[in-house]
Amino acid sequence: PMLSRSAFNEALPQLLARLSGRLSWPMRLATVGAESDTPVMELQTSFLVAGPAADASDSAPVLVQVRLHIGFSSAYACPVLHFCLSQPDGVPLAASDAADFVRVNVESSTGEAAGQLDLASVLSQVPHPQLGCPMYTLHPCRTAELIGRLTSASEADRDGSGEVRDTNAAALAVLSWLTVYGRAVGLQVPPECFL
8 A cells, every 4th residue: 555544634734734825726624525534635726728619719718617626545545636627607517628628738737749648547537435426536546656656755654564654755745646646637736845
């Protein structure tokens, strides 16, 4: 396992402190759902994006609201990103428009065409584990591997099973993960958050 639920829970306040004042997204820690013992970090913002139209030249910009939950996956022992994309009136974006939104954000953040990116293998709509309502998620199956490559948690920061146990190391691991996964929804984590 990469991260325990308790290490994740302890890392969230530190993650919030690292991001506060450095992002324009309003954020808070919240406990969601009737029987939840795991907090999530909730962030919300809005983006102007090209509107859905058959002819891109007729496509007027539209406002997309993004509601993001950073939670914990017990099955994968790692952070997981759940998000809603909706129009200002609350109507959710169609799955194809959500995939386009993610594709555009990945392309703009990496500078590379994401046309070959198989979003169907990483982007899905699932019930939120605490709320039960449908939200998009980026599948966490490769998260532990990614965090392992991105972080330098020393052996002293890990227990015998390789799990990150130090709160600061856990917060940095989640921040490293968010730097990569957050790009899919337009969240750009500034480098000073790592200081």
